[in-house]
Amino acid sequence: MSDTTFTPRVFSGIQPSGGLTLGNYLGAIKRFVSMQEEDYETIYCMVDLHAITVWQDPKSLVHNTRELAAGFIASGISPEKSILINQSAVPEHAQLGWIFNCVARMGWMQRMTQFKDKAGKNAQNASLGLFGYPALMAADILVYHATHVPVGDDQKQHLELTRDIAAKFNHDYGVDFFPMTEPVIEGAATRVMSLRDGSKKMSKSDPSDASRINMTDDADTIAKKIRKAKTDPDALPSEAKGLEDRPEARNLVNIYAALADMSVDQVLAQYGGAQFGTFKPALADLAVAKLAPISGEMARLMDDVTEIDKVLAKGALQAREITAPILKKTYEIVGMVGS
Ligand code: ATP
Ligand code: MG
Numbered sequence: 001m002s003d004t005t006f007t008p009r010v011f012s013g014i015q016p017s018g019g020l021t022l023g024n025y026l027g028a029i030k031r032f033v034s035m036q037e038e039d040y041e042t043i044y045c046m047v048d049l050h051a052i053t054v055w056q057d058p059k060s061l062v063h064n065t066r067e068l069a070a071g072f073i074a075s076g077i078s079p080e081k082s083i084l085i086n087q088s089a090v091p092e093h094a095q096l097g098w099i100f101n102c103v104a105r106m107g108w109m110q111r112m113t114q115f116k117d118k119a120g121k122n123a124q125n126a127s128l129g130l131f132g133y134p135a136l137m138a139a140d141i142l143v144y145h146a147t148h149v150p151v152g153d154d155q156k157q158h159l160e161l162t163r164d165i166a167a168k169f170n171h172d173y174g175v176d177f178f179p180m181t182e183p184v185i186e187g188a189a190t191r192v193m194s195l196r197d198g199s200k201k202m203s204k205s206d207p208s209d210a211s212r213i214n215m216t217d218d219a220d221t222i223a224k225k226i227r228k229a230k231t232d233p234d235a236l237p238s239e240a241k242g243l244e245d246r247p248e249a250r251n252l253v254n255i256y257a258a259l260a261d262m263s264v265d266q267v268l269a270q271y272g273g274a275q276f277g278t279f280k281p282a283l284a285d286l287a288v289a290k291l292a293p294i295s296g297e298m299a300r301l302m303d304d305v306t307e308i309d310k311v312l313a314k315g316a317l318q319a320r321e322i323t324a325p326i327l328k329k330t331y332e333i334v335g336m337v338g339s
Contacts, residue, residue: 006179010035011146013045013087013137016064017056018204020071022213022287023192025294026258027152031184033076035150042082043144043319044072046312049087049094049136053129054118054205067298069308071215074297079311087140089316092323096139097132099330103169104135108161114154138162142178143323150184153191154201159183173333189258195229198247213287216295223284226252231276238272240264252276256283259290 012032014024036042046068051061065086072084087093109115112134119126129136137158141149142165149159159181166178194200194211202212213222231248243250243264256279257267271279301308331339 004176004179006145006147008040008148009144009146010040010042010148010150010184011045011141011144012150013047013050013140014068015051015204016046016048016061016068017051017054018064020068020215021192021202021204022215022255022291023152023189023202024204025075025215025291026187026189026192026255028150029072029075029077030258031150031186032072032082035148035184036077036082040148042077043085043146043322044077044082045085045087045140047087047137047140049097050133053127053133066305066308067216067302069312070298070301071294073301073308073311074294079314083315083318084311085315085319086312089312090143090319090323092143092320092327093136093140095327096143096323096330097136099334100135100139100142100165100169101132103165103172104138104161108164109134111157112161113157134158134161135165138165141181142166143326144319145179145322145326146181147179148182148184150186153185156183156185175333177329177333187258188254188262188264192255193247193251195225195251198230198251213291215291216298217291218295219288219292222287222291223281226280226284226287229280231280236268236271236274236276236279238268240268242268249276252279252283256286259283259286 012028014020014028020029032042032044046065048061048065069084073079077084109131115126115131115133118130138161141162151159163180166180169178170176192202194202194206195213196208196211200211204212206212210225210228213225217225229248229252231252232246234246236249236253237243243253253264253267256262257264260267271282328339
């Protein structure tokens with residue numbers, strides 16, 4: 001157990017690997033906004049170095065990075081209250097990432113399910129970066145000595161690895177330097193599933209656009225995707241227990257609950273006995289009501305990107321005030337001369 005006390009500090013990131021999805025919003029961004037209002041320093045990041053672990057067209061990467069920043073701001077992340085950065089603009093992330101490549105063990109990395117999912121059958125052809133991704137993610141977090149990381153359920157294993165890396169570094173060098181970061185995985189929608197397949201996570205990089213709701217989808221598109229979402233023929237149950245073997249139904253109810261800030265039981269108290277013909281349009285209306293103001297503001301911000309670029313430039317300066325001393329100290333601990 002650590003005796004050192006660390007400043008309560010939140011770090012989290014999202015990849016500019018496509019457009020934002022409802023999964024990113026409910027599993028991550030909504031929590032980012034609420035934690036910003038609590039007693040934490042908050043740092044939120046577009047992780048472009050992670051995005052290029054799979055091929056990104058350079059022009060799209062530029063667009064997606066700015067649009068992601070616009071999504072953060074439009075969702076309520078304030079550049080006055082939080083530090084907003086693009087990962088590659090703060091070089092200490094990659095520098096600490098290298099140190100952690102030398103701390104993490106091959107055996108640990110080989111157990112990471114995200115690599116297996118993303119590399120698929122053709123793992124020999126995956127990039128080395130995709131394999132090393134979790135060590136860079138540990139560096140993203142620990143280069144701020146972040147104590148709390150709000151993420152979706154799919155990132156739980158990477159956060160356990162982050163703790164393993166911190167513990168091994170502290171142990172190997174006989175220091176109490178990196179904190180044991182706490183994952184914050186909370187809410188009704190920590191794992192939003194694909195609308196086409198209730199066993200698959202909704203992802204911005206899924207080749208099927210019908211599998212997800214994009215933050216920038218218009219009202220008609222959202223309604224159509226929800227109407228076409230895979231479900232079963234039964235009516236909704238009146239208690240959460242009744243959703244246990246119905247992944248698609250459970251997913252839609254979870255989405256409703258998270259969007260409405262209600263519990264699953266409250267949603268079922270209202271809709272128990274209803275058919276999807278009733279529930280789906282209600283869900284679509286709710287999703288449009290919540291997402292339309294955000295996508296409208298995103299579009300406005302994207303009209304003139306100078307504001308976004310200014311926010312990110314300021315964020316990088318603020319971030320480096322935290323990361324530069326932590327990296328310098330790390331290099332000293334490791335024994336690097338001249339740092
Ligand atoms: P990609 O397909 O490129 O991996 P992604 O949609 O998984 O994109 P990430 O940038 O990898 O998005 O993850 C950003 C954050 O969003 C993470 O905290 C992750 O846990 C969360 N997240 C991603 N997908 C979901 C989901 N379906 N439900 C809840 N949270 C999610
Ligand atoms: Mg992902």
